[in-house]
Amino acid sequence: MTTRRLLLNQSAALAASALLLPRPAFAQTATGAWPQRAFEARNIAEVLKALGATGPALPSKELTLQAPDLSEDGALxxxxxxxxLPGVRQLALLVERNPGLxxxxxxxxxxxxxTVSLRIKMQESSNVHALALLADGRAFVATREVRVTAGGCAGGTDPDAVKNPAAIPIKMRAQASAGKGTVVRALLSHEMESGQRKDEQGRVIPAWHITEFSARLNGHPVLGAWWGPAVSRNPFLQFTLKNAKTGDRLALAWVDNRGERRSDEATVG
Structure with missing residues (x-):
């Protein structure tokens, strides 16, 4: 009985890990791990190389980046x-003048x-680039200038900051619409500390942010993401499933750079 219980516990742990890590199904890097080289890259060419692109990114009218011309709050x-474009396998977002590109x-x-929507932090007015990487290794780019009134990369001290984000459920809604797919909206609770702030003693507060996000539909991986500290506090994400049906099970999960993690499920309505 003890052996059987141990095996069941181990199986449950493996299942939880699988929920959080859909990377082997469609990751483009060699190892599938959080691509540190890409997040440390200093220019677009280095990002493309780290993500496995076969050449430079070409401008394309089939790739669009919607952004405000002016944002009063650079933290949001x-x-x-x-x-x-046919065969898109990755979309990436770059901000030229942020501490991390x-x-x-x-x-x-x-x-x-x-198509994905999210909110990010911007240190100052900057060109913002959207990249699309195709299955054959080609890359394309779209660029917009976004002006910000107040920079938001460093953030500020928040007395209501989330102390234990893994204890807070992911808020999600998946609403099916005939002929228009299923729009998924998710709100995650996480401080997303940038690593740019200092405490009262002048010491740098270490970066603490979600590094991986995943979505599974009826147990099958459909979307994965790698995030850096420029994603806004309490991240919001929206994407659209093509063929989900009412009653399907959607599972969302995240893990951060401290190893904390959270996963939750909802039913497509």
Missing amino acids: VPLQLSST LSAVFTLSDAVEP
């Missing part, structure tokens, strides 16, 4: 990346529309 800049990478399966 809403953006949408969208593409009609790369903000986020999304890896898409065929079950997801190549």
